[in-house]
Amino acid sequence: MTRMDGMTEHETQAQNSHGQRGKHDMQPGEKHQPSEKHDAHDEHSGHGDHVAQFRRLFWIMLVMALPVAGFSMMFSQIIGYTLPDVAFVQWISPVLGTVMFFWGGKPFLTGGLSELKARKPGMMLLISLAITVAFFASWASTLGLIAHELDFWWELALLLVVMLLGHWVEMRSLAQTSSALDSLAALLPDEAEKVEGDSFVTVHPSDLVVGDVVMVRPGGRVPADGEITEGRAELDESMITGESQPVARAEGDRVVAGTVATDNSIRLKVTAIGDDTALAGITRLVETAQNSSSPAQRIADTAAGWLFWFALGAAAITAVAWTLVGNPDDAIVRTITVLVIACPHALGLAIPLVVSISTERAARAGVLVKDRLALETMRKVDTVLFDKTGTLTKGEPAVTHVVAVGDASEDQVIRLAAAAEYDSEHPLAKAIVTAAKDRELDRATASQFSSSSGVGVEATVDGSTISVGGPSMLRQHDQSAVEMTTTWADEGAIILHVLSDGHVIGAIGLADEVREDSRQAVDALHDRGVTVVMITGDADAVAQSVAAELGIDRVFSGVHPEDKASKVAELQKAGGIVAMVGDGVNDAPALAQADVGIAIGAGTDVAIASAGVVLASDDPRSVLAVFELSRRSYGKMRQNLWWAAGYNLISVPLAAGVLAPIGFVLPISVGALLMSASTVVVAANAQLLRRLDLRPEAVIRKD
Numbered sequence: 001m002t003r004m005d006g007m008t009e010h011e012t013q014a015q016n017s018h019g020q021r022g023k024h025d026m027q028p029g030e031k032h033q034p035s036e037k038h039d040a041h042d043e044h045s046g047h048g049d050h051v052a053q054f055r056r057l058f059w060i061m062l063v064m065a066l067p068v069a070g071f072s073m074m075f076s077q078i079i080g081y082t083l084p085d086v087a088f089v090q091w092i093s094p095v096l097g098t099v100m101f102f103w104g105g106k107p108f109l110t111g112g113l114s115e116l117k118a119r120k121p122g123m124m125l126l127i128s129l130a131i132t133v134a135f136f137a138s139w140a141s142t143l144g145l146i147a148h149e150l151d152f153w154w155e156l157a158l159l160l161v162v163m164l165l166g167h168w169v170e171m172r173s174l175a176q177t178s179s180a181l182d183s184l185a186a187l188l189p190d191e192a193e194k195v196e197g198d199s200f201v202t203v204h205p206s207d208l209v210v211g212d213v214v215m216v217r218p219g220g221r222v223p224a225d226g227e228i229t230e231g232r233a234e235l236d237e238s239m240i241t242g243e244s245q246p247v248a249r250a251e252g253d254r255v256v257a258g259t260v261a262t263d264n265s266i267r268l269k270v271t272a273i274g275d276d277t278a279l280a281g282i283t284r285l286v287e288t289a290q291n292s293s294s295p296a297q298r299i300a301d302t303a304a305g306w307l308f309w310f311a312l313g314a315a316a317i318t319a320v321a322w323t324l325v326g327n328p329d330d331a332i333v334r335t336i337t338v339l340v341i342a343c344p345h346a347l348g349l350a351i352p353l354v355v356s357i358s359t360e361r362a363a364r365a366g367v368l369v370k371d372r373l374a375l376e377t378m379r380k381v382d383t384v385l386f387d388k389t390g391t392l393t394k395g396e397p398a399v400t401h402v403v404a405v406g407d408a409s410e411d412q413v414i415r416l417a418a419a420a421e422y423d424s425e426h427p428l429a430k431a432i433v434t435a436a437k438d439r440e441l442d443r444a445t446a447s448q449f450s451s452s453s454g455v456g457v458e459a460t461v462d463g464s465t466i467s468v469g470g471p472s473m474l475r476q477h478d479q480s481a482v483e484m485t486t487t488w489a490d491e492g493a494i495i496l497h498v499l500s501d502g503h504v505i506g507a508i509g510l511a512d513e514v515r516e517d518s519r520q521a522v523d524a525l526h527d528r529g530v531t532v533v534m535i536t537g538d539a540d541a542v543a544q545s546v547a548a549e550l551g552i553d554r555v556f557s558g559v560h561p562e563d564k565a566s567k568v569a570e571l572q573k574a575g576g577i578v579a580m581v582g583d584g585v586n587d588a589p590a591l592a593q594a595d596v597g598i599a600i601g602a603g604t605d606v607a608i609a610s611a612g613v614v615l616a617s618d619d620p621r622s623v624l625a626v627f628e629l630s631r632r633s634y635g636k637m638r639q640n641l642w643w644a645a646g647y648n649l650i651s652v653p654l655a656a657g658v659l660a661p662i663g664f665v666l667p668i669s670v671g672a673l674l675m676s677a678s679t680v681v682v683a684a685n686a687q688l689l690r691r692l693d694l695r696p697e698a699v700i701r702k703d
């Protein structure tokens with residue numbers, strides 16, 4: 001078993017003076033300059049621009065709506081106040097209302113036109129119909145061409161403000177960025193040290209060509225895919241593979257752009273650059289998965305489409321019926337009233353309000369919803385695919401086994417090993433030191449510390465030479481492995497032997513520690529009837545050990561980064577609705593491919609940006625919170641849609657005069673007030689989501 005230990009003082013100085021720095025290592029005030037090949041993704045920032053535009057337009061229209069409504073004749077009659085008897089007052093609402101119609105209504109008018117051309121009527125066309133009828137009817141009323149009771153300026157203003165608010169909230173919840181791709185690009189260093197003879201030339205990684213030789217110093221990132229030509233080092237490949245343990249690489253081994261040389265300098269010959277690198281391949285997988293996902297038809301748009309035809313049909317019947325009974329003036333009044341009252345105040349807010357409140361409530365519980373469609377889909381998920389490392393496990397080694405040989409005790413083995421490892425920065429060393437602290441052992445003083453890549457560490461402790469390492473160290477001292485450690489290895493543990501003056505005194509087993517809450521999360525998912533699957537790049541023995549401990553239903557082990565997305569697709573082809581939970585760069589394509597991508601917040605920027613939902617904590621039980629949030633918010637959406645659509649189904653026939661034979665015709669003013677009241681009901685119903693408790697312990701109890 002090979003391993004890497006801490007850097008020597010000379011190596012640390014070399015890193016500090018010459019180490020390459022990636023984006024995440026920049027000093028305050030520095031700015032990262034992305035390469036030109038990633039500039040194409042800047043276009044995605046337009047989503048944020050649209051959100052800002054609708055926010056600004058909403059506030060402007062809200063300010064204008066106040067005088068429009070305040071000086072509207074119908075509104076003053078409804079509220080019960082008298083307008084000033086000044087000539088220009090009657091023109092305030094028409095003039096400002098006209099500005100609002102063309103300026104504030106432009107997004108809806110253009111959207112309605114697009115839906116009309118596509119022959120797919122939806123929310124935009126229904127809104128366009130309502131504001132257009134209200135606009136022309138109001139002008140006709142202002143000019144005395146039709147009855148003054150059809151002064152809809154205040155209703156036009158209210159409709160535009162409410163719809164802009166709903167659209168702003170909706171766009172904010174749906175805004176997507178290309179930060180996943182930007183984060184992938186950021187894994188490359190800003191500079192590369194190209195070897196030219198006996199000197200080094202600093203160049204940008206994009207300037208490298210196949211065949212160039214580059215130097216990667218301790219702590220530096222590999223600038224391009226290549227093959228090591230000189231040196232040996234342990235590389236931290238976690239940002240690519242997602243696995244926590246550094247991997248020993250020597251002459252002839254291939255290395256991947258974006259990985260980090262942790263202990264020693266290496267020289268490598270560039271074998272792939274730009275779009276041919278493994279990192280670029282992952283980028284393409286993320287991009288392809290994101291672009292290939294087909295958004296589900298929005299419920300509100302479907303309802304709006306039906307309401308559009310319902311409003312037109314009702315208006316046509318109204319016009320014909322009132323004309324046949326010999327009252328053309330009433331026919332005009334009733335028809336216009338039907339078309340205006342059919343405008344979807346509540347329908348326009350039914351979905352956005354629920355999404356806004358539920359996502360805000362979720363954020364307080366550490367569940368960050370980036371994609372509304374992911375939230376809507378989560379309630380239907382029947383398969384949850386967990387990445388092992390950093391998700392079900394802590395992503396860092398911990399001491400799981402200790403055995404002593406001869407007269408030594410387990411505490412002595414840990415105490416001496418911790419003393420020898422104290423100056424090392426290696427994750428295994430830190431785990432051993434932590435184990436000594438947990439056992440409250442006195443720290444022994446070590447001297448003459450040295451480390452050897454792929455072998456281990458050595459130091460003088462209490463007058464004895466203490467060595468800690470793997471098989472190579474045992475061979476150097478002609479020692480045999482402790483027999484018990486064979487079982488540990490079968491379970492996937494990393495085995496380190498501890499020697500005192502060249503003789504084995506014990507062994508330590510280390511493994512990626514399973515999170516305490518993982519068992520509860522898996523059990524709770526099983527209670528919901530959800531199949532739990534685990535995927536990892538680790539060997540099958542390691543994966544099966546963790547799966548057995550947690551009760552995992554199915555395991556994908558030894559999976560390469562580029563194959564994780566295909567495993568998600570495999571589950572989907574089998575009929576599963578899949579939620580993927582991960583935290584590494586290698587998880588990004590799978591997160592994008594899944595029906596719902598859930599990123600652990602402690603993970604990489606790439607994983608977070610590729611997911612539809614981000615868990616701010618590393619508690620896997622929070623996945624249950626996403627289920628509960630999806631179920632409850634969907635319920636509120638349905639309730640609001642039924643209320644909003646139900647109001648129209650009742651009020652439109654009344655406005656059309658269906659009860660006129662018995663002497664009842666819904667007054668325009670009452671219909672307008674009921675329309676506003678329906679919006680209040682929808683808003684109040686959505687507010688009930690604020691009571692939702694999404695804490696992991698609360699969600700587990702519900703199951």
